[in-house]
Amino acid sequence: MYSKFDNLAYEKRASIINASMQEFTDKGYQLASTNEIVKRAGISKGSLFNYFNNKKDLYLFLIEYAIEVSREIMTEIDFNQTDLLERLKQITVIKLRVIKKYPEVFNFLQGVIAEGSEEVKRDVERITMQFAQESYQKLYENLDYSKFRDDIDIQKAIKTIYWTIEGIGNESKEKIKSNNAESFDVDAPFKEMDDYIELFQKIFYK
Amino acid sequence: MYSKFDNLAYEKRASIINASMQEFTDKGYQLASTNEIVKRAGISKGSLFNYFNNKKDLYLFLIEYAIEVSREIMTEIDFNQTDLLERLKQITVIKLRVIKKYPEVFNFLQGVIAEGSEEVKRDVERITMQFAQESYQKLYENLDYSKFRDDIDIQKAIKTIYWTIEGIGNESKEKIKSNNAESFDVDAPFKEMDDYIELFQKIFYK
Amino acid sequence: MYSKFDNLAYEKRASIINASMQEFTDKGYQLASTNEIVKRAGISKGSLFNYFNNKKDLYLFLIEYAIEVSREIMTEIDFNQTDLLERLKQITVIKLRVIKKYPEVFNFLQGVIAEGSEEVKRDVERITMQFAQESYQKLYENLDYSKFRDDIDIQKAIKTIYWTIEGIGNESKEKIKSNNAESFDVDAPFKEMDDYIELFQKIFYK
Amino acid sequence: MYSKFDNLAYEKRASIINASMQEFTDKGYQLASTNEIVKRAGISKGSLFNYFNNKKDLYLFLIEYAIEVSREIMTEIDFNQTDLLERLKQITVIKLRVIKKYPEVFNFLQGVIAEGSEEVKRDVERITMQFAQESYQKLYENLDYSKFRDDIDIQKAIKTIYWTIEGIGNESKEKIKSNNAESFDVDAPFKEMDDYIELFQKIFYK
């Protein structure tokens, strides 16, 4: 698929990936300029279009690359942990570790999800859908639901938990954006997560 | 601010607002074409730039206009209802009524929130932030929290409720998008809301 | 169709038509540069694409324009002249008069016929076909074939005449190209035509 | 001239010639892609530009090669046949035999004649002109014109014959193009040629 690009030296590849992700993250698909990308990556215009047939191909490649990186999270989950809340706690820790390691990848992916451009929408959906389903499935695999109260709808409880975790994540991002990012305590979300998980144990479990 | 535009005849103003909102909703800020807008609105290019200095001004005006319409929701809330969950139920009903009355305004606002264009991001935030805070404040004004269990953090409970309601809303939108919009039962989210509120009463209230 | 262009001042229109025809004649469809055209015509890049949606549209417009000019020839034929050879003589005179008046149009049309670019081939055929058929029909309308010898195939005789006239035309053009065009005696082809027509009378007529 | 290329193994040379001719025939000079040529020929980009300095050189080489092949026709003409019409008949037969043997060469040559690209026009003319003159000369060498009627201009008669034969050829090509090429009767033009030659005997000979 992207064989010409894959054969490049590691450093060059990294430079192009970084430059492209940065530009797409900053401006979104449509506004991102291939001119700017080649300038940032320090390569010629012709080269970029040698590696990738066109702007869209480059964008889709980056998504696939970002998903590959994200898969790291999945591989580290301990599936012997059958308690949903404990597993979520665990995942959050892993996730944050990976985000710290590859922050630009996650900023990029966040931008991809928000991307509204008709030109790439369908392909983005096609590519991300599979990963989303696969992740979702793994997330709830081999869980023991017997701890939940008998008088509640467990599916609704799980969704409530899921949306709350999402909410914490988004709130953290907002805080990072509005304050200057440097002064942000990276461990604060974990402390908060713990508090919420304690709450959930109290209200959802027997 | 927009005095030239405000002095226009009502019909012309409406035509321009409709045409612009439609175009911005359809294509997003960057891709929206002023050519298309003037064509849809039946005015000349020069006129548009007489009323609004530039594309960005027009966009920001529309946001302010949409917020003005949205304020209607606030005015109808019954602040004598001090039960949080009952109030949320009530608000959801009002909200849906307004959405049905001005669907294009809400489609536009939804697009605004998703808008990623660096060129307008800051200004959009500035304008929407105020309304968001103001709404948030009113939402939780004059509430009686004594019904909540004493052994939980009420702030966290409220946030959980808030994020869950958001989650239901987003899920509905996703369903509308993936299925064909016509076959969607507009009252289904309300039924679901009721179920969740019942759940919340069971787990958060004494 | 080309309403924006049609509304332009005569001089501007002429300037654009000339510049475009020259460029297309010089380089052919593919190699003709819209950059060069706007430079020659003294207009901005944007303007050209305001008048014509794209390069192809401009090219097709020029063909239609050239055909319109060529139609002048048809209107002047005297259809009371029922002798084929006399009529051909007459047409050649008219044709040369028009060519002298609009030489660039005929150079352009000649290039169009030779044009091989896949991108426009079909459309060029569609547009020129109709005119070609229409011209051919008129050419042989209301003729008296009784003068032809009875022992020959009249259709083959006519084709021979037709191809010979074409041959004279092409030979003249070649001569103009190889010699410097100025020293070319514009009336020479007519003298030659007369000689050939005399020959044809001798060999094909009773 | 093309010594580097001439020293290559026969098979490689043939492969490059075939690939190049095909590409030039398909797309014309300008649009023909050296990338496509090296891909079709199974050689590297660098090699192509080692053998030929540039695209133009390659094109001109192919023309010279094609002319070399075409010369075969000349060698087979029977110059004892002094009757012009009989000789023309004979040449047509030889020509068709060679075309059937090397169809790609003739397709290529046909494309060369139609080629309008300014960049190669002059050189193409220079190269083909010589062969054209040489062929023309041979064609009319050692002929007996005594069979022609005394009351006509023999030169004009010959030109008429020449242009008519050209016309038949072009008409056949048109027919092949418009109908599907497969259903075309390859011997039909010969039948027609015979009819025309019979006509010419009747009208031009004593």
Place this chain on the structure above:
DNA sequence: GATGAATGAGAATTCATTCAT
């Protein structure tokens, strides 16, 4: 006030040719 033709910088993409390996 209203008009809409004109602008031109900037977009994505192509491709013959070079040259270090």
Place this chain on the structure above:
DNA sequence: GATGAATGAATTCTCATTCAT
């Protein structure tokens, strides 16, 4: 000798904004 990645000028086309009428 052979390779194929790298180059960058040139291509067509877009569109918010201006300004003379």
